[in-house]
Amino acid sequence: MTTGPAIVITGLSLRLPGATDQGEFWQLLVDGVDRTRTVSEKRRLLARAPAWDDTIGEIDDIDLFDAEFFGIEDDEARFMDPQQRIVQELAYDAVCDAGLLESAGSDARRYSVYMAMTTNAYYPLVCRYMDEHGSGDVHPRTIMNSINGALAARVSHQYNLTGPVMAVDTACSSFLTAMALAAGSIRNEECEGAVVGGVNLLSGAYSTMLCNAGGITTSHAFTRVFDEAADGTLIGEGAVVVVLEREDVAIRRNRKIYGRIEGFAINNDGSSLNIMAPNPRGQANVIRDCYAGGVDHTRIRYIETHGTGTRIGDPIELNALSQVYKKEDFGDARVGIGSVKTNIGHLLSAAGGAGLAKLLLSLRHGQMVPSLHLETVNPLLQLERTPFDVVTEPRPWAREGDQPRVGAITSLGLGGTNVHFVIEEGAPELTGTELPVPLLCFSAKSQEALHRMVESVRRYVAEEEPDPYNLAMTLARFRPAYGWRATARLDPPGTLSDLRVNDEERAVRRVLLRQTPATLAREAFLREVLAGKVRPSDAAPGRAELAVSVGDDDGGPQAFAVDPGLPEIETAAELFLRGCLVRWDRFFPDGSGTLVTLPSYPFHSTPHWLKF
Numbered sequence: 066m067t068t069g070p071a072i073v074i075t076g077l078s079l080r081l082p083g084a085t086d087q088g089e090f091w092q093l094l095v096d097g098v099d100r101t102r103t104v105s106e107k108r109r110l111l112a113r114a115p116a117w118d119d120t121i122g123e124i125d126d127i128d129l130f131d132a133e134f135f136g137i138e139d140d141e142a143r144f145m146d147p148q149q150r151i152v153q154e155l156a157y158d159a160v161c162d163a164g165l166l167e168s169a170g171s172d173a174r175r176y177s178v179y180m181a182m183t184t185n186a187y188y189p190l191v192c193r194y195m196d197e198h199g200s201g202d203v204h205p206r207t208i209m210n211s212i213n214g215a216l217a218a219r220v221s222h223q224y225n226l227t228g229p230v231m232a233v234d235t236a237c238s239s240f241l242t243a244m245a246l247a248a249g250s251i252r253n254e255e256c257e258g259a260v261v262g263g264v265n266l267l268s269g270a271y272s273t274m275l276c277n278a279g280g281i282t283t284s285h286a287f288t289r290v291f292d293e294a295a296d297g298t299l300i301g302e303g304a305v306v307v308v309l310e311r312e313d314v315a316i317r318r319n320r321k322i323y324g325r326i327e328g329f330a331i332n333n334d335g336s337s338l339n340i341m342a343p344n345p346r347g348q349a350n351v352i353r354d355c356y357a358g359g360v361d362h363t364r365i366r367y368i369e370t371h372g373t374g375t376r377i378g379d380p381i382e383l384n385a386l387s388q389v390y391k392k393e394d395f396g397d398a399r400v401g402i403g404s405v406k407t408n409i410g411h412l413l414s415a416a417g418g419a420g421l422a423k424l425l426l427s428l429r430h431g432q433m434v435p436s437l438h439l440e441t442v443n444p445l446l447q448l449e450r451t452p453f454d455v456v457t458e459p460r461p462w463a464r465e466g467d468q469p470r471v472g473a474i475t476s477l478g479l480g481g482t483n484v485h486f487v488i489e490e491g492a493p494e495l496t497g498t499e500l501p502v503p504l505l506c507f508s509a510k511s512q513e514a515l516h517r518m519v520e521s522v523r524r525y526v527a528e529e530e531p532d533p534y535n536l537a538m539t540l541a542r543f544r545p546a547y548g549w550r551a552t553a554r555l556d557p558p559g560t561l562s563d564l565r566v567n568d569e570e571r572a573v574r575r576v577l578l579r580q581t582p583a584t585l586a587r588e589a590f591l592r593e594v595l596a597g598k599v600r601p602s603d604a605a606p607g608r609a610e611l612a613v614s615v616g617d618d619d620g621g622p623q624a625f626a627v628d629p630g631l632p633e634i635e636t637a638a639e640l641f642l643r644g645c646l647v648r649w650d651r652f653f654p655d656g657s658g659t660l661v662t663l664p665s666y667p668f669h670s671t672p673h674w675l676k677f
Contacts, residue, residue, distance in 0.1 A: 069251070069252030069253070069254075070251065070252060070254075070311045070312065070313065071311070071312035071313075071325060071326075072248050072251050072252065072309055072310070072311060072312065072325070072326045073309070073310060073311075073312045073315050073320070073322045073323075073324065073325045073326065073491065074307050074308065074309055074322070074323040074324045074325075074326070074425065074488075074491075075162075075163040075164070075258075075308050075309070075310050075315050075320040075321060075322060075323065076159040076160060076161075076162040076163030076164075076165070076260075076306070076307060076308030077159060077162060077305075077306075077307050077308075077323055077422060077425060077662075078155040078156075078158035078159040078162060078305070078306050078665070079155065079303065079304065079305045079306070079418070079419075079422050080124055080151060080155060080303055080304050081100075081122075081124065081301075081303035081304075081305070081409055081412075081419055081422075082100035082101070082122035082123055082124050082301055082302070082303060082408075082409040082410070083098060083100035083409070084100075085665070086664070086665055087422075087426060087662065090422060090423075090426065091426045091430065093408065094405075094408065094423060094426070094427075094434040094435075095432070095434055095459055097408075097434070097435045097437055097459075098408065099287055099407065099408055099437055099438070100122055100123075100408060100409050101120050101121060101122045101123075101286075101287060101288070101299045101301065101409065101410050102120065102121070102122075102123060103118060103119070103120055104117050104118060104119055104120075104121055104123065104270075105123060108123060108127075108267070111127070111128055111268070111674060112190075112267075112268060112269045112270055113190065113193070113269075113677070114269065114270040117270040117273075119270070119273045119277070119282075119300070120286060120287075120299055121267060121273060121299060121300050121301060121302065121410060122299065122300070122301025122302060122303070122408075122409040122410030122412070123267070123301075123302060124266075124302055124303055126670070127147050127151065127266050127268065127302075128147065128672045128673060128674040129670035129671060129672060129673070130142055130147070130150040130151075130154070130670055130671070130673045131154065131668035131669050131670045131671075132150075132671075132673060133510075133669070134157075134510055134668060134669070135153055135223065138204070139673065140202075140204050141204045141206055141207075141210065142673040143204070143673045143674065143675060144191060144203060144204045144207040144210060144211075144675070145207075145210035145211075145673070146185050146187045146188070146210060146211055146216075146268075147187055147266050147268055148182060148185065148187070148216065148264040148265075148266045148268075148304070149210060149215060149216045149219065150673070151264060151266065151304050152180065152216055152220070152262050152264050152304050152306060153216075153219060153220070153223070154666075154668055154670075155262065155304050155305070155306040156220045156223075156224075156260060156262060156306050157223075157666060158306070158665045158666060159260065159262075159306040159307060159308050160224055160260060160308060161543070161544060161545075161663075161666065162308070162321075162660070162662055162663075163258075163308035163310070163320060163660075164318060164319065164320055164539075164542075164543035164660050165224065165258075165308065166224070166543070166544065166545045167542060167543055167649075167650075168508070168541065168542060168543070168544060168545060168546040168646070168647065168649060169542075169546070169596040169646055169647065169648045169649065169650075172225070173225045173226075173227045174224065174225060174226050174227065174257075174258075175226075175227055175228050175256050175257050176224075176226040176227070176228050176256050176257060176258045176259055176260060177226065177228030177229040177230060177247055177250045177251075177255065177256040177258075177259040177260075178217040178218075178220045178221045178226055178228070178229075178230045178231075178259065178260045178261075179217065179229075179230075179231060179233050179243035179244070179246050179247045179259060179260075179261050179262075180213070180216045180217040180220070180231075180232055180233065180243065180261075180262045180263070180264075181232075181233045181234070181239035181240045181242070181243040181261075181262065181263035181264070181414045181415065181417075181418070182213040182216060182232055182233075182234060182239070182263070182264055182265075182414050183234050183236060183239060183265065183413055183414040184271075184272055184413075185211060185212075185213065186266060186267055186268040186269040186271060186272050187211075187266075187268040187269070188211050189269055189271060190268065190269060190675055191203075191207065191211065191675065193677070194675050194677060197677060198677075213232040213234065214231065214232040216232065216262075216264075217230045217231055217232055218230060220260055220262070224260075226260065228250060228255055228256030228257075228259065229250050229255055229256065231246075233246060234414065235478040235480065235482035236413070236414070236478040236479040236480050236482070237371070237373075237411070237413055237414070237416050237417075237476065237477060237478045237479055238371075238416075238417060238476040238477055238478030238482045238483065238484050239263055239413075239414035239415075239417070239478065240261070240262075240263035240305065240414060240415055240416065240417030240418040240421070240476065241331075241417035241421070241474070241476035241484035241486060242331060242417075242476075242478070242482055242484055243261050243262075243263065244261045244307070244309070244329075244417070244421070244484075244486070245329050245330075245331045245484055245486075247259035247261045247309050248309060248326055248329055251309060251310075251311055257310060257311055257314050258308060258309055258310035258311065258314065259308070259309045259310075260306065260307075260308055261306070261307050261308075261309060262304065262305065262306040262307075262418070263304065263305055263306075263412075263414050263415035263416075263417065263418040264303075264304035264305075264414065264415050265301070265302050265303065265304075265412045265413040265414050265415045265416075266302050266304075267300070267302045272300065272413075273300050276300050280297065281297055281298065281300075281373075281411075282297050282298065282299060282300060283295070283296050283297035283298055283299060283374060284296055284297070287299065287407070287437070287438045288373075288374045288404075288406050288407050288410060288411070288437075288438065289374050289407075289438045289439070289440070290370075290372040290373070290374040290379060290403075290404040290406060290407050290436060290438075290439070291372070291374075291379055291402075291404075291436070291439055291442060291443055291446060291455050292374070292438065292439050292440055292441060292442070292443060293376075293440075293441040293442065293443045293444065294440070294441070295374040295375055295376050295379060295443060296374070296375065296376060297373070297374060297375055298373045298374045298375075298406055298410065298411040299406075299410040299411065300410050300411055300413070301406070301409045301410025301411055301412045301419075302410075302412060302415075303409065303412050303415055303418075303419060304415055304418070305415055305418030305419060305421070305422055306418075307323075307418070307421065309326075312325065316492075316656070317655050317656060318655060319495075319538065319543075319653075319655065319656065319657065319658055319659055319660055320659070320660060321491070321494065321659050321660045321661065321662065322491030322492050323425045323428075323429065323491050324424075324425050324428055324488040324489060324490060324491055325469075325488065325489040325490075325491060325492075326486065326487070326488060326489075327360050327471065327487040327488065327489050328355045328356065328358055328360040328486070328487045329355060329484070329485065329486045329487070330351050330352075330354035330355035330484070330485055331351065331482065331483065331484045332347060332350055332351045332354065332482075332483055333347060333480075333481045333482050333483070334346070334347030334348075334481030334483065335347060335481065343378060343381050343382075343477060343481075344481060345381050345384060345385055347481060347483055348381065348382060348385035348475075348477065348483050349384075349385040349388045349389075350483075351483040351484065351485050352385055352386060352388070352389050352475070352485050353388070353389055354485075355485040355486070355487060356389055356487075360487050362389055362390060362394070363394050363395060363398075364465075364468065364471045365390075365400060365471045365472060365473050365487065366398070366399075366400055366401060366462060366470065366471070366472065367400065367401040367402070367403075367424070367427065367433050367456070367462065367472040367473075368386065368400060368401070368402050368453075368472065368473045368474065368475065369402075369403060369404070369405065369420040369421075369423055369424045369472065369473070369474040369475070370382055370383075370386075370402050370403065370404050370474075370475055371404070371416075371420075371475050371476055371477040372402075372403070372404025372406055372407075372436070373404075373406060373411060374404070374406065374407075376443060376445065377445070379443060379445075379446065380443060380445040380446050380447075382475065382477065383402075383446050383447075383448075383451065383453065384447075386451075386453070386475070387450070387451045387453070390451065390452055390453070391452075392450060392451055392452050394452070395452040398452065399452055399453070399454040400452045400453050400454065401433045401453075401454055401455075401456040401460070401462075402436070402453045402454070402455055402456065403423075403433070403434070403435070403436030403455065403456045404420075404436050405419050405420050405423045407436050407437035407438050408437060416476065417474070417476040417484070420474050420476070421474055421486075421488075424472050424473075424474050424488060425488065427462060427472065428462075428470050428472055428488065428489075428490035428491075429490065429491070431461065431462045431463070431464075431470065432459055432460070432461060432462055433456045433459065433460045433461075433462050434456065434459055435456055435457050435458055435459060436455055436456055436457060437457075439455055439457055442455065469489050469490045470489070470490040471487065471488070471489045471490070472487075472488055473485065473486065473487045473488070474486050474488065494532070494535070494659035494661075495535075495657070495658050495659045496532050496534070496535075496658070497532055497533070497534020497535050497538060497653075497657060497658035497659075498534055498657065498658075499533075499534070500533055500534055500537060500634070501632060501634060502554070502632055502634050502635055502638075503533045503537060503554060503555040503556075504537060504552055504553070504554060504555070504634060504635065504638045505522070505536065505537055505540050505541075505552065505553045505554070505555055505561065506537075506540050506541040506550070506551075506552050506638060506641050506642075507519055507522070507540060507550060507551040507552070507553070508544060508545065508546050508547045508549065508550050508551075509547055509549050509666075509667070510547045510548070510549065511549060511669060512549050512570075513667075513669060514549070514666070514667045514668075514669060515549040515550070515551055515566065516566075517667035518664075518666070518667050519551055519553065519561070519564065519566075521663075521664040521667060522540070522561070522663065522664065523560075523561050524664075525663065525664055526555065526559045526560070526561065527559050527560065529559075530558060530559045531661045532658070532659075532661070533555050534653075534657075534658050535658045535659055535660065535661050536555065536661055537555065537653070538649070538653035538657070538658050538660070539660045539661050539663060540663070541641070541647070541649040541652070541653065542649035542650060542652075542653045543660055546572075546641070546646055546647070547572075548570035548571055548572045548644070549567065549570050550566075550567050550641060550642050550644070551564060551565060551566040551567065551642070552564075552565050552638050552639075552641070552642050553565070565642060567642055567643065567644070571643065571644035572644050572646075573597060573643065573644035573645045573646070576591070576595050576597060576599045576640070576645060587636075590633060593648065593651055594633075594637050594640075594647055594648050594651045595640065595645055595646065595647065595648065596646040596647065596648050597645060597646050633652075634652050637649070637651070637652065
């Protein structure tokens with residue numbers, strides 16, 4: 066399926082076993098780390114399952130959440146499915162990463178939301194709580210916060226997204242199904258972009274118990290994809306959120322492009338031996354459909370497979386791929402294959418998100434990363450008849466000539482829903498023009514978060530040495546403007562100086578201009594850069610060029626002066642620091658640079674869990 070406007074991926078956030086951000090996840094992949102472990106003591110206590118001893122891909126602190134940041138009461142958060150809580154935090158980071166929350170913009174966004182979820186493992190705990198304590202203190206919105214559809218609705222509500230909004234459940238292929246629906250919605254011009262997420266948290270022991278009973282989990286201590294001894298997979302947990310946009314929108318609005326969707330297809334097996342059994346015909350058809358629109362499969366050098374590590378399932382998947390990927394088409398070239406499930410387990414509804422994150426980071430870094438625990442290749446794979454080669458060590462992923470790297474990913478769901486995507490690496494980042502004054506602007510919802518943000522950016526600048534223009538643009542124009550603010554100067558070769566922090570929370574919506582020659586000379590500039598109301602006033606004190614007041618206060622104790630001799634960008638930064646809403650596109654216009662991926666927002670997360 067390739068018709069319609071081109072679609073790109075512009076935002077990515079994740080929380081996976083052993084990784085709270087992109088950098089940590091990439092390092093885990095490069096180092097070939099398996100983050101599956103026996104269930105921790107803390108998780109057994111949270112789940113009220115003292116005998117739970119399964120090996121899982123566990124993420125830390127699923128009980129923590131910054132309820133205040135999202136305007137949610139503590140009592141409500143306590144009864145809310147932790148899957149909804151974690152995705153709210155990741156959705157915020159993803160839409161910020163994509164630049165959707167411009168500091169001076171609050172209009173409705175014609176973006177859709179598709180959230181992949183299967184089971185709610187917290188719901189049985191809520192039921193047990195009511196059995197033991199009754200429903201008298203249960204929060205009224207608990208029913209809303211227990212259904213899968215509420216997550217997509219919450220994200221839509223928080224960011225004023227007005228496109229199609231829905232929950233998606235096709236079992237193990239839910240994430241890529243959600244992404245296919247999102248891409249289809251964009252191509253049908255129902256929206257300009259979409260927020261796509263997937264989550265799987267093991268709040269209780271029931272999910273792994275059922276997987277054990279269903280013969281899904283392996284008898285080994287790790288997942289052995291493509292191995293002769295493969296007999297299943299370990300279960301993992303985590304969440305991934307991405308943002309999709311039309312390519313023309315993304316280029317115009319300075320987005321960083323992780324990858325370009327070259328093609329995708331989705332189908333179902335139809336009838337098979339039983340509802341849990343894969344149908345080779347269905348898998349082969351979805352791959353053929355993906356390439357039928359003209360996508361050149363011979364450009365692809367890596368495929369992130371579904372790869373659940375079963376002796377029969379793995380060969381069926383490889384056989385389906387080999388019906389399009391014929392060895393004679395590739396000559397001496399090889400196509401690497403792997404499965405992230407060997408690192409973190411099978412994330413069920415979020416599995417495709419973890420695989421996609423691995424593929425996008427591999428494209429970005431120009432490196433293939435190892436699939437683990439392969440000792441003896443399953444002879445049923447018949448790799449010698451295919452162009453495929455299991456990646457077992459880190460290897461360079463070179464571009465061929467001036468062509469971008471291209472990879473693919475497959476996701477297969479219990480029940481037969483199959484999805485295949487082809488992703489091309491994103492365009493190179495644009496280097497911005499030199500700034501006359503390299504100022505950075507910071508904003509957070511609390512004083513503590515503001516200081517933590519400044520320190521995280523300080524470390525980021527020292528380690529990454531980002532393009533100064535792109536960094537300044539990302540922080541100023543493409544981050545929300547909250548009441549707590551700071552500014553700093555960026556000095557080469559990657560240090561911050563002259564840090565200034567506002568001493569109180571303030572958000573100004575009106576600027577009073579004292580009518581002086583200096584004011585009149587710069588009035589047009591001030592009206593252009595200030596998003597709030599601007600009007601002349603005789604109430605402004607002294608000889609100040611500017612006086613800013615909050616609410617209806619015409620000057621008085623909350624007024625302040627701005628040096629009329631400051632350069633324009635420094636004047637804007639001063640107004641920002643004091644609480645004004647600045648139109649930063651005056652300094653960082655469309656098409657002038659590329660957003661950078663910054664450290665995650667420093668949420669103040671505290672425990673929210675049912676206490677029996």
